[in-house]
Structures are given as structure tokens and as C-alpha cells.
Amino acid sequence: MVLSTVLKTAILALAIVYGEAKATVDDQIVFLESSNSSLLRYPTQFTQNIVPKSIHSHNDYWRDVPLLTALSYGVGSVEADVWLDNGTLFVGHEPAALTPNRTFASLYVQPLLAILAGQNPRNAFTTNQTTPNGVWDTSSGTPLQLLVDIKTDGAATLPFVLKALEPLRSEGYLTTYANGILTTSAVTVVGTGNSPLEPIKALEPRDYFYDAPLTQLTDPSLNTTFDVNLSPLASTDYETAVGWTGIGGISDAQRANVTKFINDAHSLGIKARFWDTPGWPIQARNDVWQELLNDGADWLNADDLEAASQF
Template sequence: MIRRSLAALVAVCALLAQPAAAYAGSGHRVTPLPQAHAHNDYEHDRPLYDALSHGFASVEADIYLVGGQLLVGHDPGDLEPGRTLQSLYLDPLADRVRANHGRVYRGSALSLQLLVDIKNTGAATYAELDRVLRDYRRMLTSYRFGRVSPDAVTVVISGDRPRELMQAQRVRYAFYDGRSADLNSGAPASFIPLISDNWNNLFTWQGVGPMPAGERARLRQFIQDAHADGQRVRFWATPDQPGAAREAVWQELLDADVDYINTDDLAGLEAFLRANEVAAAA
């Protein structure tokens, strides 16, 4: 009896140790984390799947237009044939959305943000991306003649963004990633739904000691202003090494109601956000 009980316990522990994405690829065992953004997601062992197994609501992919293909990688030397935006992100997401009855996370209305960072030939790369996205339009949030129709996946364009080209489109399957200069500019959320910027361009505090009162007030005002215009906020280059400084910055961001916390450490941010969920429910 003891041996059988021990064997059952071991089996249960082994099952729980499996990544959540292993469950039929549906992610139905994962509660999504709306504020979790996977920076340079493609550098993980399993692009997209690792982020989804941790419940991330936003993933980032850098792309280059090479030989007519949208190749994913941080630098030209990282590019490999076959590692395309379609194979790493769009096709797996389409399969997942079909399996989950129209959603990325089963039972959740959350729209996954796919942040696509254009690394070369901005207008030409975007034109090819626009052509490709039309094949996936059934799962994509779209802009049509002044109206936004939310769907399972929302594509936002960062990096070398051809602003005038995108603004001129009457039908779009992607949106524009703004910067701090776009805050309070009157640009509509139907074009710029996201405001992103380098943390170090705006703040000096790196998580050591209390956050200066003036910087805390500036952070909160920045986020409030964006939210007043229906825009979300993300900062990159925040401290990302495990430790008290990183957690202090993350906590200030969370307390200020930031929309996305940027990280390369999927497990670390998941643990932090889950702990905050538990504390908030207590």
C-alpha cells in the first residue's frame, strides 16, 4: 500500500512538473497574466510556447526581411532559414486559437499582444508583413475604416515603423507602437494603442533604495495620461537580474498600474505576479 501510494505521488509530481503547454497545446491549465511581456521571446528554448506555458499576455519577435522571408532573430548573424514569423508565431497561434474556440487562452477573453520589431527596410518589411497578416486575419484584431475589431491576437509594430504608410491604410491588421513623445499627442488609440519607451530615458532609479518621490509621481502620471487616451504602457531596459532591485522596480510598476512588465526571465516574472495575485486576494 505504501509503495503504491508513493508511486502515485511520484506520478502526480511528474505530471505537475510538465510545462503547461504540454496539455494538448491549449494552455487551458494556465491562468494568463495580463501584465507579463516576454522581451526577445524568440531567444527562449521554445519560442512562444515557453511564454504561453508561463501565462504571458505579450510576446516580442524581431524580424528581418531577407529573400522575401520574414526571418526572426536579434541580429543578422542570428537568422536561420525556416525560422520565420509564420513558423514560430503565426502558425502556432492559429492552431492554438482554433483548438481553444477562438482564444489563445481557453476561457479567457484576453487578446495576446504580438509585438513585432522591424529590424530592417521598414516600409518594405512592413509591406510584406501586411501581406502575410492578411492570411491570418480571422484571428487578428483589425482596424477597418475607423473602427477597431478586437480578436484573439493583436499585432503591434515596433522598431523601424513606417508611420505614414500605416496611417494611410484604411484596413490594417497591425497597430503602431508609440514612444513617450506620442503621449498626450492626440494620436488615437486606434492607431497607437501602446506607448513604449526605454526606462533609462525617463527615470534614474534602478531599484536600490526607495524610488524618489518625484520619479514615482512622474511614472504614475505617465501611465494615467496614457490610460486616459485608451493606450497601454510598456517600459524596456528595466533592471532584469534576479534580486531585490528588480523586484522593487516591478512592484512600483505594478502599483502604478503599468500594462506590461518587460522581462527575459519568464519564470521569475510569473512567480512575482502570481505572488502578488495571492497577496491581493488575501
């Protein structure tokens, strides 16, 4: 007769109570797990054992479960395309993909608020804690990067994005530049797409940053001195800036472009990202990823998060 797990657990519990247990470590594990013991729970275990990785979840909202899927793989940067319509920010790749309930608030702001509340319990142990924990249990000081790709008019949309971020702001969860000091927090928000440069430069304090043009960081026509206080990130279209498909060897000129753009960013304290990297053939994709990492790129732009996380 085969005893059920529940019955075996009950017998083991009685044996422990009466001092007659000859339990192995596996028996003890079964007992504790089945008893739902408080010894096995702690407040910040939401991302338990997940190591954060420098991967950017391209078009994150396309995934079956936005944000959470990325976090499950340790992905450190996610991207939301936002569209302003009648005062609401909807998330999707194009107008035909928008739905009433898939909003910036519902897919990103509110979930992050709930996750961070769990990572920042308020009790006697945290009374003197001054810096919020981030989403990562294994690295609480590492911020999650949230790219907001504005698809509608940038100047008109920006105020609504800033307003939507208020719940995170009020809890002190946003990385902020104020009074000449950059204070890193749980979430670093970076505007891309149609995000307007001049209004972002004028923000004081600033908790919405600008995705700088990686190939134009020293371009005087932009009338901007880029640094980490304005642009913690600089990006460019890989196909346009580099062009190597991953098939055959990369040319010296192509590699020189990659390293120049990365070095330009690093000299300003800015991290570099190349988007629109090849997705297929898989070996070509992997070779491009490896080349970029070897050359010092900071973020691996990925559609296949599982593959990137195991790379």
C-alpha cells in the same frame, strides 16, 4: 507481489463491468486516465488552467521554445524581431543570429494558426459563434498581443509583414480597426522598432497597430493624434525615462515621471509599457516591477518569465 498500473487498471475495469467494484475516487481517476477516455478530453484544453497575465515576453524568440514557453506561463504578450531578406522575414536579435528555418511564419504565424484552430472547433455546437476564441481556455475573449519589432527598413518591410499575417487575417483572428470601429479578436499585432508610423496610420482596414512613444503622446511635432485605434500600446526605455535602478528609494521626481507617462497613456485609452527595466540584482528588479505595477503600468516587461509569472 506489486501489481503494475496497467494490470490494476484492467482488474478495476473488469470489476466495474461486472458490478463488483469497490473503487475509491483515486482508483476511478487511474482507470479513466489509463483508458484514454474521451470523457477527459475537450477541444479547447490546449491552455487548460493557465491564467493569462499582463506580462510581455521581451525578445521571446530567444527562448528554447518561442511562443509556447510564454503561453505555458500565461504570458499575454510576445515579441519577435523581424529582418527582411530576399522577401523572407527572419527572426533574431541580430544578423549573426538568423537561420534559414527560423522565420516569422515558422515561429509565430503558423503555430498561432494551429493553436487557434484547436481553440475554435467547427461543429454543431459552434455554428452560431461569431467571435473567435483566443489562445486562453480560461479567458477566451482575451487577445494575445504580438509585437513585431521591425529591424530592417520599416517602409520596405511592412508590406511583407502584412502579407505574412494573411493566414491569421483570413480566419478572422486579427484585431481590426475598420470603418471607425475597433473589433478585438484573438491576436492584436503591434508594430514596434522601425515600424513606420505614417504607413500604419494610412492602413484601412488596420490590423497592424503602432507602438506609440510613451513619453511623446502629446508631442505636436509627431503630427499624430494617438488613440487606441492606432496604438493600443505605448512604450518607452525605462532607463532613459525613469532611471531608478531599484537600489535605494525612488525619488519623488522619478515617480512623478512614471505616473505622468502612465496617466498620459490611460487618458487616451492606451496601455503603458516600460522596457529595459533592470534585470539584476533580483531584489532591485523586483522592486522596480512592484513600483511600476503600483503606479499603474499595464505590462510587466520580463526576460525571466517564470519569475514574472509568480510575482
